[in-house]
Amino acid sequence: MTTDYSGGGDVSKSLELLWGMQQRPTRGPKPGLTLERIVEAAVAVADAEGLAALSMRRVAAHLGVGTMSLYRYVPGKAELLDLMLDHVAGPVTEEPAAGEPARAEPGDWRAALEEMARGVWRMCLDHPWYPLVDQVRPLLGPNNMAGMDALIRRLQPTGLGDRERVLMISVVDGFVSAVARSQVNAMQAEQRTGITEEEFWAAQEPVLIKMMESGRFPTLAALHENTFTFTYEDVFEFGLKVVLDGLAVVVEGAGRARTSD
Amino acid sequence: MTTDYSGGGDVSKSLELLWGMQQRPTRGPKPGLTLERIVEAAVAVADAEGLAALSMRRVAAHLGVGTMSLYRYVPGKAELLDLMLDHVAGPVTEEPAAGEPARAEPGDWRAALEEMARGVWRMCLDHPWYPLVDQVRPLLGPNNMAGMDALIRRLQPTGLGDRERVLMISVVDGFVSAVARSQVNAMQAEQRTGITEEEFWAAQEPVLIKMMESGRFPTLAALHENTFTFTYEDVFEFGLKVVLDGLAVVVEGAGRARTSD
DNA sequence: GCTTCAATGCGTACGACGTACCCGGTTCAG
DNA sequence: CTGAACCGGGTACGTCGTACGCATTGAAGC
Numbered sequence: 001m002t003t004d005y006s007g008g009g010d011v012s013k014s015l016e017l018l019w020g021m022q023q024r025p026t027r028g029p030k031p032g033l034t035l036e037r038i039v040e041a042a043v044a045v046a047d048a049e050g051l052a053a054l055s056m057r058r059v060a061a062h063l064g065v066g067t068m069s070l071y072r073y074v075p076g077k078a079e080l081l082d083l084m085l086d087h088v089a090g091p092v093t094e095e096p097a098a099g100e101p102a103r104a105e106p107g108d109w110r111a112a113l114e115e116m117a118r119g120v121w122r123m124c125l126d127h128p129w130y131p132l133v134d135q136v137r138p139l140l141g142p143n144n145m146a147g148m149d150a151l152i153r154r155l156q157p158t159g160l161g162d163r164e165r166v167l168m169i170s171v172v173d174g175f176v177s178a179v180a181r182s183q184v185n186a187m188q189a190e191q192r193t194g195i196t197e198e199e200f201w202a203a204q205e206p207v208l209i210k211m212m213e214s215g216r217f218p219t220l221a222a223l224h225e226n227t228f229t230f231t232y233e234d235v236f237e238f239g240l241k242v243v244l245d246g247l248a249v250v251v252e253g254a255g256r257a258r259t260s261d
Numbered sequence: 262m263t264t265d266y267s268g269g270g271d272v273s274k275s276l277e278l279l280w281g282m283q284q285r286p287t288r289g290p291k292p293g294l295t296l297e298r299i300v301e302a303a304v305a306v307a308d309a310e311g312l313a314a315l316s317m318r319r320v321a322a323h324l325g326v327g328t329m330s331l332y333r334y335v336p337g338k339a340e341l342l343d344l345m346l347d348h349v350a351g352p353v354t355e356e357p358a359a360g361e362p363a364r365a366e367p368g369d370w371r372a373a374l375e376e377m378a379r380g381v382w383r384m385c386l387d388h389p390w391y392p393l394v395d396q397v398r399p400l401l402g403p404n405n406m407a408g409m410d411a412l413i414r415r416l417q418p419t420g421l422g423d424r425e426r427v428l429m430i431s432v433v434d435g436f437v438s439a440v441a442r443s444q445v446n447a448m449q450a451e452q453r454t455g456i457t458e459e460e461f462w463a464a465q466e467p468v469l470i471k472m473m474e475s476g477r478f479p480t481l482a483a484l485h486e487n488t489f490t491f492t493y494e495d496v497f498e499f500g501l502k503v504v505l506d507g508l509a510v511v512v513e514g515a516g517r518a519r520t521s522d
Numbered sequence: 523g524c525t526t527c528a529a530t531g532c533g534t535a536c537g538a539c540g541t542a543c544c545c546g547g548t549t550c551a552g
Numbered sequence: 553c554t555g556a557a558c559c560g561g562g563t564a565c566g567t568c569g570t571a572c573g574c575a576t577t578g579a580a581g582c
Contacts, residue, residue, distance in 0.1 A: 005450065011464040019468060028529025029577040055568065066532040068570080077569065136446040137461050140469065145478055153480040162488040171500040175432075178439035185397040189266065200398055203272040207280060208401060217406055219414040227423040239432040246507030289558025290548040316539065327561035329541080338540065 006135045013075050014082040018141040039083045051129035086141030088127050112154035117176045117240055124180035131181040158251045175243050183232035267396045274336050275343040279402040300344045312390035347402030349388050373415035378437045385441035392442040419512045436504050444493035
């Protein structure tokens with residue numbers, strides 16, 4: 001099927017599983033597995049062997065059960081992916097217990113978005129399959145909703161409308177996910193092919209040199225030698241600053257509009 | 262194999278095909294196919310049926326030949342993807358023939374990046390499989406190199422170094438690709454599942470309402486009703502402005518550093 | 523305590539995929 | 553004219569998600 005999409009299965013079934021709404025039937029033998037264990041096994045397989053290697057057979061083998069046994073707990077692979085996504089969103093470990101300290105801080109929106117960006121980035125390194133799953137149609141599980149709630153709250157002092165605040169989050173999240181996806185793809189390309197990044201570019205070098213000498217690409221030929229020696233982390237840091245600087249323009253615009261009211 | 266990566270095959274083989282370096286053997290029957298026709302057929306299949314439906318069998322069927330015949334022309338699916346990527350980059354249709362008009366324009370960097378962004382966006386709509394291919398390890402074909410050369414040249418007047426200019430391009434391209442990927446995923450999710458975006462959210466509504474009433478997510482519960490009624494095109498426009506505004510900070514910084522030299 | 527019957531476990535099978543291998547037919551160099 | 557090189561493509565293998573069906577289990581109803 002090559003799923004790799006969130007919300008690709010039976011939505012209401014996924015939601016029931018996410019929020020734990022289901023009564024155990026009284027008849028029949030007791031189940032030998034739990035949803036929790038299956039989801040954890042799936043995450044373990046994906047962490048260790050990559051998203052491409054995540055299969056129902058592999059997950060079952062990891063648990064020491066037959067493949068089809070999983071289908072007693074989960075409608076299919078698509079729904080299992082939804083559960084994995086909310087699972088790694090984890091119990092939000094925020095500790096705002098110290099009496100709402102950040103509320104008055106005027107620049108806190110920037111810190112809030114930067115923390116989110118770095119959190120997503122870190123999670124993508126911990127679970128390299130995460131940015132490879134296309135999160136259209138995100139299932140709203142408990143962990144993700146809690147994170148969203150807290151983040152939107154911290155954007156409140158900007159005075160922006162609900163739509164703008166959600167758009168800001170979309171832009172930051174979209175950017176971070178994109179760079180993270182490139183990053184883990186590069187790592188996995190190295191494992192999959194056994195060819196390092198350096199070796200890959202070295203393989204292109206003969207053709208490149210010939211083309212540079214042809215005079216067809218004068219600007220490329222004139223580029224400094226170390227032009228392409230940046231890491232994905234460099235792109236992340238550079239781009240995060242750019243995006244936040246751009247969002248600052250939006251926030252300041254709203255601030256000016258309010259004071260002139 | 263579930264390829265969906267650029268540069269996943271034999272790199273030097275792909276390059277030879279891209280740049281047309283290969284002598285036709287003199288012996289044996291004349292080939293009934295050409296690389297060109299195969300690549301065009303593959304693009305046609307992917308355009309019409311999506312990346313997931315792109316298979317060697319389907320491409321061969323579209324050409325009316327046996328599946329294995331394709332392997333006389335292309336080492337494998339991975340290399341075929343590389344050829345498709347450069348093919349749709351197309352002959353660059355820039356017309357800077359009118360005597361280098363933009364060179365003096367100080368804000369031209371912004372127009373250049375915006376044109377690129379809109380070009381990528383348009384291409385993603387024409388070829389919905391394009392943003393779904395992970396472009397780690399991009400193969401440098403003639404069309405892509407010509408586009409890069411022209412773009413970097415237009416960023417020259419910013420006075421930024423080579424690295425910064427390439428980073429700027431990476432950030433814009435990364436952002437546009439990310440939004441475009443979401444956009445086409447949403448479109449295809451609708452086709453695949455037969456469930457529209459509205460129906461999807463309606464399916465989540467009962468659970469959402471219950472959670473809103475629970476008081477666990479006060480900020481989400483207080484959001485205005487039309488908060489999530491934006492399109493991907495809205496995100497693209499909003500985010501493009503944000504990114505370009507952020508890059509303006511970088512460009513201005515370079516300008517100030519130069520004048521204070 | 524015995525019967526009933528839903529629920530659990532999981533083996534088998536199907537149709538998709540990329541492609542390795544091999545064979546028969548075709549065409550040109552010598 | 554002959555042999556080598558090249559073309560087309562059929563078959564087969566191992567992968568995937570999962571539909572289907574069947575034996576086993578164990579609590580509910582009597």
